[in-house]
Amino acid sequence: MRRASSQSLIKRFQESDQEEQARNKSKKFELKDGYKTQQRIGDRIDDITQQVTCMTIYKRKGKRPCEEFSWEKYGLRRQGMRTREARLEKQLKARWSIEQLIDEQLSHFRAIYNRVPTTMKDVTQLLMPKEASAHELVATSWLGDWRPTMILELSRLLIQSSSDSAGLEQVLLQLINDVRIEEAVIDEEMAEIQATCVLDLPFSPVRVEGSGPALACMQSEFKKIHRVVTKAQNLRLKALELVVNKVLSKADAAEFLVTFTRFQDAIHHFAVQYKLRKGAVSVPVKVLKVYPYPVTVPLAQLAVGTVLVILMWTTNLYKRPNISAAQWCTP
Amino acid sequence: MLKAALFKRKKTSKPFKEFYNEWFATLTTTLLPSLRRALSPGFLSPVILSTQVELMHHHFRSYYDALDQAAAADVAQCLYPEWRNSIERSFLWLGDLHPYLFTNLLRSFLADQEPPVDENVTKFLDKSWHVVMAWKSPSKTLTTKVDKIECGLRLMVPALASRWRNAQSAFVENMGTAIGEALAAEMEDMVGVFVDANRLRRSILADILSATDLYQAALFLEALAQFLVGFKDQKLLNEFEKCKIAIN
Numbered sequence: 001m002r003r004a005s006s007q008s009l010i011k012r013f014q015e016s017d018q019e020e021q022a023r024n025k026s027k028k029f030e031l032k033d034g035y036k037t038q039q040r041i042g043d044r045i046d047d048i049t050q051q052v053t054c055m056t057i058y059k060r061k062g063k064r065p066c067e068e069f070s071w072e073k074y075g076l077r078r079q080g081m082r083t084r085e086a087r088l089e090k091q092l093k094a095r096w097s098i099e100q101l102i103d104e105q106l107s108h109f110r111a112i113y114n115r116v117p118t119t120m121k122d123v124t125q126l127l128m129p130k131e132a133s134a135h136e137l138v139a140t141s142w143l144g145d146w147r148p149t150m151i152l153e154l155s156r157l158l159i160q161s162s163s164d165s166a167g168l169e170q171v172l173l174q175l176i177n178d179v180r181i182e183e184a185v186i187d188e189e190m191a192e193i194q195a196t197c198v199l200d201l202p203f204s205p206v207r208v209e210g211s212g213p214a215l216a217c218m219q220s221e222f223k224k225i226h227r228v229v230t231k232a233q234n235l236r237l238k239a240l241e242l243v244v245n246k247v248l249s250k251a252d253a254a255e256f257l258v259t260f261t262r263f264q265d266a267i268h269h270f271a272v273q274y275k276l277r278k279g280a281v282s283v284p285v286k287v288l289k290v291y292p293y294p295v296t297v298p299l300a301q302l303a304v305g306t307v308l309v310i311l312m313w314t315t316n317l318y319k320r321p322n323i324s325a326a327q328w329c330t331p
Numbered sequence: 332m333l334k335a336a337l338f339k340r341k342k343t344s345k346p347f348k349e350f351y352n353e354w355f356a357t358l359t360t361t362l363l364p365s366l367r368r369a370l371s372p373g374f375l376s377p378v379i380l381s382t383q384v385e386l387m388h389h390h391f392r393s394y395y396d397a398l399d400q401a402a403a404a405d406v407a408q409c410l411y412p413e414w415r416n417s418i419e420r421s422f423l424w425l426g427d428l429h430p431y432l433f434t435n436l437l438r439s440f441l442a443d444q445e446p447p448v449d450e451n452v453t454k455f456l457d458k459s460w461h462v463v464m465a466w467k468s469p470s471k472t473l474t475t476k477v478d479k480i481e482c483g484l485r486l487m488v489p490a491l492a493s494r495w496r497n498a499q500s501a502f503v504e505n506m507g508t509a510i511g512e513a514l515a516a517e518m519e520d521m522v523g524v525f526v527d528a529n530r531l532r533r534s535i536l537a538d539i540l541s542a543t544d545l546y547q548a549a550l551f552l553e554a555l556a557q558f559l560v561g562f563k564d565q566k567l568l569n570e571f572e573k574c575k576i577a578i579n
Binding site for chain 1: 346350379397401407409410417421431432440488503504506507511514554555557558561562570571574575576
């Protein structure tokens with residue numbers, strides 16, 4: 001009877017563990033071993049029952065929950081394992097989805113930074129986008145979008161908070177230095193165009209007549225700017241990809257991308273508010289006073305001076321100089 | 332009564348866009364024609380020419396002074412000026428002309444010493460002898476001075492570009508605090524950079540005018556003004572805006 005009850009208990013456990021048994025046969029063997037052990041314990045208890053009274057029965061009854069507890073513990077352990085397994089699986093999936101999200105976000109930035117202007121007007125629009133406020137451009141912009149070294153600086157700022165950042169920070173500092181040099185080279189190229197446009201634009205005062213139609217000449221200048229802007233865009237993308245794919249771990253990269261996007265949004269909104277608060281820039285009126293008849297002033301001075309000189313010479317207030325024709329001819 | 336008095340009060344400031352349009356109109360309609368007239372053979376008088384050169388120089392100086400004042404109010408709008416047209420915007424360096432542009436223009440005069448004979452004759456008919464000969468065989472002193480100006484520029488220009496980059500880096504570092512404070516701090520730094528860039532432009536102009544003689548200075552300023560006027564050529568601007576041809 002007792003054996004039957006313990007058998008039913010085992011059966012109950014066996015039923016509850018049916019799924020695990022199907023997955024792992026070795027576990028089933030373990031259960032069978034457990035069953036045999038249980039039988040041995042049951043026999044021993046039967047012997048004691050024959051000698052001892054109902055008190056022993058109580059004790060025996062007390063033993064049973066103990067046996068049940070061990071099986072419950074086993075079940076709990078299994079359940080714990082299952083939970084951990086599920087959690088691991090979930091984390092694995094989450095890791096994959098984080099990587100996927102990082103790739104998606106990176107593709108989004110790739111699409112922005114690979115966007116190269118096609119017409120002359122697009123070049124101007126990229127350099128001074130209408131949708132961006134001037135404050136936003138001053139704060140972050142370099143040839144159309146975020147300065148590459150700023151992207152790297154932002155990632156450095158993020159890793160500074162983590163404990164194991166010394167080595168990583170060193171790598172980033174080196175990277176910032178390298179990218180800074182590349183930025184300076186691109187800056188030089190742009191400066192060259194801005195400085196020589198006075199010679200090359202169609203309305204240049206020193207341009208040789210007949211050097212082609214004005215618009216073609218203008219296109220040639222904008223082609224140069226286009227090349228520089230493309231280089232700047234590539235450098236930006238390179239900096240971002242280096243940070244996300246090479247320098248930071250996946251978790252840090254995800255955090256960086258979130259912060260980067262949030263900063264962009266925050267700066268944009270703040271700059272718009274800032275501009276609204278400031279309004280159009282103005283200058284004091286006194287600066288604007290430009291006398292529109294410039295020739296009149298020296299002419300009036302000359303006239304007054306002439307009258308004074310004639311008066312002084314004719315009234316002998318001042319001795320008239322003796323100027324001979326020979327003096328005029330002297331070089 | 333008080334309200335009326337308040338409304339009647341003279342305005343103490345003016346939008347910079349309005350100032351720029353007026354400044355440009357003065358350059359186009361008054362100063363450049365007067366300078367050209369002063370350079371013409373029938374009107375040539377060193378006194379008047381000197382006055383015209385001084386007026387033109389003062390006009391440029393007043394523009395940079397106004398820019399400095401505007402920058403103190405809001406430097407961002409000066410660095411990315413909305414009052415400039417689409418063609419101008421691509422060629423701006425720290426909100427205005429690149430300082431190298433002045434020396435490049437000057438160099439073009441130094442290089443252009445031997446024009447073809449036909450051109451020389453045409454020029455002679457349009458302009459006086461002094462004007463035609465202004466840039467023929469320039470003195471060694473002038474060449475040395477131009478070299479010196481360019482040498483100074485080579486030091487100053489990268490330093491200014493680097494200051495802008497540092498201001499942006501500082502902005503990133505300060506973003507951890509409040510974005511408003513970080514932005515205000517950067518704008519303050521940029522006012523310094525912008526004012527120094529204008530100071531550099533002003534000093535280059537002054538150096539060029541002091542290094543050149545009257546006729547050379549007049550021709551240089553005429554070319555500079557003509558170049559600025561060229562940016563506003565409405566026909567070219569319309570063609571530019573409508574052009575759909577791919578540049579690549």
